[in-house]
Amino acid sequence: MRTVDDLRNILARIDGRGYKAYKDLQGAYAYPRFTLFIDHVQGDPFASPSKIRVRVSGAVAKLPPDLFSGRVRRMALQDFLIREVHHAIRQVCQGNRGIGKSGLIAIDVGGQEVLERTAMVVTPQWVEARLSLGLPAQGRTILGRQAEAMFCHEMPEIAERALKWEHVDRERAHAFVDCVDNQESIRAQLDALGLVAFIADGAVLPRGSGASDRPLSRERAQPFRAPDSLRMSIPVLHPVSQDGRLTHSLTGCGIPQGVTLIVGGGYHGKSTVLRALERGVYPHVPEDGREYVVTTEQAVKIRAEDGRSIERVDISGFIKNLPYGQDTAQFSTDNASGSTSQAASILEAVEVGATALLLDEDTSATNFMVRDARMQALVHKEHEPITPFVDRVRELYERHGVSTVLVMGGCGDYFDVADTVIAMQDYQPLDVTEEAQRIAREFRTQRAIETTAPLSEITYRIPVWTSLDSSRGKREVKIEARSVDAIAFGHEVIDLSGVEQLVDASQTRAIGYALHLASCRLMDEGLKAMVQGLVEFFDDAGLDGLDPYHQGERHPGNFARPRAFEIAAALNRLRTLRIRE
Ligand code: ADP
Numbered sequence: 001m002r003t004v005d006d007l008r009n010i011l012a013r014i015d016g017r018g019y020k021a022y023k024d025l026q027g028a029y030a031y032p033r034f035t036l037f038i039d040h041v042q043g044d045p046f047a048s049p050s051k052i053r054v055r056v057s058g059a060v061a062k063l064p065p066d067l068f069s070g071r072v073r074r075m076a077l078q079d080f081l082i083r084e085v086h087h088a089i090r091q092v093c094q095g096n097r098g099i100g101k102s103g104l105i106a107i108d109v110g111g112q113e114v115l116e117r118t119a120m121v122v123t124p125q126w127v128e129a130r131l132s133l134g135l136p137a138q139g140r141t142i143l144g145r146q147a148e149a150m151f152c153h154e155m156p157e158i159a160e161r162a163l164k165w166e167h168v169d170r171e172r173a174h175a176f177v178d179c180v181d182n183q184e185s186i187r188a189q190l191d192a193l194g195l196v197a198f199i200a201d202g203a204v205l206p207r208g209s210g211a212s213d214r215p216l217s218r219e220r221a222q223p224f225r226a227p228d229s230l231r232m233s234i235p236v237l238h239p240v241s242q243d244g245r246l247t248h249s250l251t252g253c254g255i256p257q258g259v260t261l262i263v264g265g266g267y268h269g270k271s272t273v274l275r276a277l278e279r280g281v282y283p284h285v286p287e288d289g290r291e292y293v294v295t296t297e298q299a300v301k302i303r304a305e306d307g308r309s310i311e312r313v314d315i316s317g318f319i320k321n322l323p324y325g326q327d328t329a330q331f332s333t334d335n336a337s338g339s340t341s342q343a344a345s346i347l348e349a350v351e352v353g354a355t356a357l358l359l360d361e362d363t364s365a366t367n368f369m370v371r372d373a374r375m376q377a378l379v380h381k382e383h384e385p386i387t388p389f390v391d392r393v394r395e396l397y398e399r400h401g402v403s404t405v406l407v408m409g410g411c412g413d414y415f416d417v418a419d420t421v422i423a424m425q426d427y428q429p430l431d432v433t434e435e436a437q438r439i440a441r442e443f444r445t446q447r448a449i450e451t452t453a454p455l456s457e458i459t460y461r462i463p464v465w466t467s468l469d470s471s472r473g474k475r476e477v478k479i480e481a482r483s484v485d486a487i488a489f490g491h492e493v494i495d496l497s498g499v500e501q502l503v504d505a506s507q508t509r510a511i512g513y514a515l516h517l518a519s520c521r522l523m524d525e526g527l528k529a530m531v532q533g534l535v536e537f538f539d540d541a542g543l544d545g546l547d548p549y550h551q552g553e554r555h556p557g558n559f560a561r562p563r564a565f566e567i568a569a570a571l572n573r574l575r576t577l578r579i580r581e
């Protein structure tokens with residue numbers, strides 16, 4: 001293996017030459033305390049940056065094995081170390097050293113959620129950070145001395161500060177890993193407790209602003225306190241502090257399975273609760289405020305998304321007898337309406353195993369949610385294709401085991417179908433179930449139930465795999481995550497702006513490549529089997545294999561793990577998707 005002196009010599013030799021000479025750097029270099037792998041050298045200063053890995057042996061890093069024993073703890077430690085590297089880069093890296101991305105060093109760091117990512121790998125033998133690095137240039141001329149400063153000063157300093165236990169903030173590392181472990185242990189208990197979610201007392205749900213995912217300041221935020229009737233206690237694996245005491249269990253509000261309504265006046269905090277539940281499918285960093293808001297992994301946010309495409313989804317349980325006799329048992333469109341999109345999203349989620357639906361009146365189609373008595377009198381059923389959600393929500397739970405949490409401040413017709421009614425008042429939850437039920441008895445709804453037949457059995461669709469084509473021009477695979485909610489996939493752009501539980505562009509990128517991987521395997525199986533296959537693939541082999549050019553040891557690219565539901569959601573929004581008849 002080449003040494004760091006060889007690296008210095010190469011840089012001295014190519015200094016001042018054309019950018020392409022940087023290609024000579026490709027390879028592995030033994031440093032005194034770690035190994036550097038230069039896997040990919042960028043073509044020019046503006047291209048996506050070069051890809052490198054820094055590997056520190058276990059004997060040097062000395063990370064305590066207890067912090068990476070088991071899948072959850074390893075994932076948490078890896079995420080923590082990514083944040084440490086990110087922090088070290090900010091302290092050590094000079095930054096801009098020329099044109100384009102010259103001088104940049106970056107690691108794919110997450111936000112408030114803790115995700116499995118390819119940017120860090122911890123094994124008993126070594127710890128490896130996967131980074132991007134902008135090789136410095138002025139014009140197209142190599143700045144060898146600047147590169148030397150990056151490789152010989154900044155990189156060793158970053159490795160030293162972030163990947164060696166003696167320099168890591170140990171208390172924070174333990175707290176981080178234990179906190180994520182606790183969150184996952186709560187999630188594992190939800191089903192047995194008959195819950196779709198748990199919100200701990202003291203949780204801070206509101207965010208700093210509409211543009212910030214960080215918590216609202218402690219002075220301004222009202223911490224959550226469970227209503228007494230819904231308060232329960234859940235054991236956790238590691239001690240936590242609650243109400244200023246160190247305990248082995250958390251008290252909080254259990255959100256039961258079944259149909260739960262969140263009611264209350266405008267601006268009293270309803271949507272904030274629902275958003276916390278949406279994000280609660282992922283673990284959060286300590287101090288997020290929502291770290292002990294834990295939702296079942298199978299919960300899917302459903303919203304209206306007019307304009308999306310739909311391919312052969314049986315929405316006839318919600319929508320039937322469209323104008324011109326369009327078939328809704330295998331409904332396809334390039335331009336869905338609010339109500340058809342919402343119906344399709346529900347059935348697609350249930351198709352791949354959702355056990356809880358999260359809906360907010362703010363993002364729902366009114367006509368999909370309810371039709372009141374007066375409207376029923378004016379517009380007769382034979383002229384209204386929609387069977388509103390209020391007439392299906394109980395059936396979804398009772399016959400299909402799918403719970404719903406619904407924010408609904410505007411319509412009391414839902415009182416008849418709710419098991420639990422929580423009112424948000426001045427940002428605090430109250431259990432108003434009994435009162436809502438009494439009101440439902442006293443003020444009988446005048447509306448008629450509109451179901452004529454039960455929901456049909458869930459259909460398991462089989463995609464035509466050739467309808468997923470990620471090639472473009474000469475490129476066999478052209479996939480790019482432009483942002484968290486858009487994937488360029490071959491000639492198509494998949495719009496994921498209505499898929500609200502995607503939180504990270506690296507998840508989006510992973511989904512793009514996951515769809516490619518699934519299409520390559522030319523599976524003769526259904527969409528559900530496909531996403532299950534991908535989940536197993538991730539469980540067994542991690543995310544590294546998502547890179548289509550991945551072979552042996554190489555920087556796999558920046559991926560974060562998506563859920564099965566978001567993979568399916570992306571496929572369902574690919575406009576070229578075709579489903580077998
Ligand atoms: P609703 O859906 O009931 O109309 P929102 O959930 O949108 O209300 O909340 C309205 C505003 O109140 C938002 O700016 C939100 O950040 C803030 N808010 C929500 N919950 C809290 C809380 N617990 N403490 C302080 N502010 C909050």
Ligand code: MG
Nearest residue numbers: 270271272362
């Ligand atoms: Mg709202």
